[in-house]
Amino acid sequence: MTKTIKSKNSSVSEFEAVIGLEVHAELETKSKMFCACPVVDHNLVEPNTAVCPVCSGMPGVLPVVNQRAVEYALRVALALECEIAPVSIFARKNYFYPDLPKGYQISQYEQPLAVNGRLTILTSQGERHIPVRRVHLEEDTGKLTHVEGDEERYSLIDLNRAGIPLLEIVSEPELHSAEEVRAFAVALRSLLLYLGVNTGDMQKGVLRIEPNVSVRPAGSSEFGTRTEIKNLNSFRALEKSVGYEIQRQIKLNRQGKQVVQETMGWDEAVEETIPQRSKEEAHDYRYFPEPDLPPLVIEKGWIERVQSSLPELPLVKLRRFQEQYGLSAGDAGMLTANPAVADYFEGTANAATGLTAKSAANWITVEIFAFMNQAGVGIEDIEVEPQQLAALIKMVNNGEINQNTAKTVLVEMLQTGETAESIVEKRSLRQISDSGYIAELVKRVLEENPEQVATYLKGKQGLSGWFFGQVMRAAKGKADPQIVKQELERQLGEMDQ
């Protein structure tokens, strides 16, 4: 299949981008991959406090595989529709680097846990199935901190992260644009969240996505020289860096220059990829089967148990939300990206009768999301239960409070945890639907502003919004906006005759 990509210079480019992704996801087990050290947040905990002779590479120790790590890996592999190897083997990947205490990383090489899967992505072009080449288990490395003083430069090593179970997921190079790369990352992150195996936090490095990018003449089946981009800590950085790298390589091609095979970093400030300064030498990992570990045997029964325990997956939920609740693809996508948000939505939509799912979706994706972003919290951290949000929406639907008042009430609910009912009572925010009273307010506003009325009657219809604002102010924002509008129209209409 050939797809062309858009470039700045021409609507249809004569080049095609070819992108594959290598993803590393830490597995949220309680203990490490090959020893019982606790898995801790290495960004928060004191350095070197979750380390033992096994994960620090002391002599004479032996690794033992964490069963739950295998279970989590199976969940992901099955959700990606992979074939599970009945027997897979661990291998040593040898290289010397200070973050690797043993001098090798225990990984999988020739017989990985799972192969031949696929992930469905959604882009503006529609739906695509991206093949997944392999999924395998390995261990994370330690964390290096580089210190640059005036006089001296050195590095510090914290081994808390060393040995945390790591899942490597490799796609086939069948992505062709920055948008598709982002869509893959979004879909995979969602999947990991649903499976409860990873928090999806790219900022903290718990989920690391490394694209390798090359370009070739459109229609060619040969691959161009590829570069790899590392240290991307957000979807935005991922998408931007891939877009930049594609354009950079196309430009080199047009100039008849060679793309150099190298590892790139991403400079967030100038939004450019830059070659990493590290010495590039031929990788020579001298893989060989790990003599300290027996082959990993996955019996059919285990696969079946894991398969039957898989939750409803993101794409299935998205389709169901569209069908069951009549939501748009956009709303359904936003609500199903995170399983906690999806549960919250369903809790709200099903909490009360006479409440449309669409309105629940709106309140969550607009007001609740805005609050979460501002406060930097997840939906599981907010004070307002789905039932309480439903109660608020119901008050709007019943005409007890108007939309604007409801927004203010929700903010207070989110800040204090109080119910909508009690806030409305306490502040006497109940909507005024008494048309006689509203007619009085309208009359008073028109009498107090004869000049504006005259201008309006001369044909400046735009002033109706201003009158509306004045009436609402007189009503302290509590008047039913529909009735205010009708009443304004009626009284101004009468004057016009």
Add this chain to the structure above:
Amino acid sequence: MTLTLEEVEHIAELARLKISPQEKNRYREQLSEILEYASRLGDVDTSGVNPTSSVLSDRNTLRGDEPRSGMGVKALLFNAPDVEKDQFRVPPVLE
């Protein structure tokens, strides 16, 4: 089977070892002898034998996911040649 000097240099580079020209020659001889000896395995007729990656039994030995506290930072860093802020201190990694 004789290693070339370049191969010896490559191995030293991978192991981050700086070795003298004399050592290069000596290791070339010694490593070649070891490889020569091990290559005898190639004489064994293995036709009809499945590739074997492990001589351990084909039964899983898995560990429950029960965390236990580690060895403590003091013991961990006890033999470290250089320490700062409870971490190993090493020469700069980035060029």
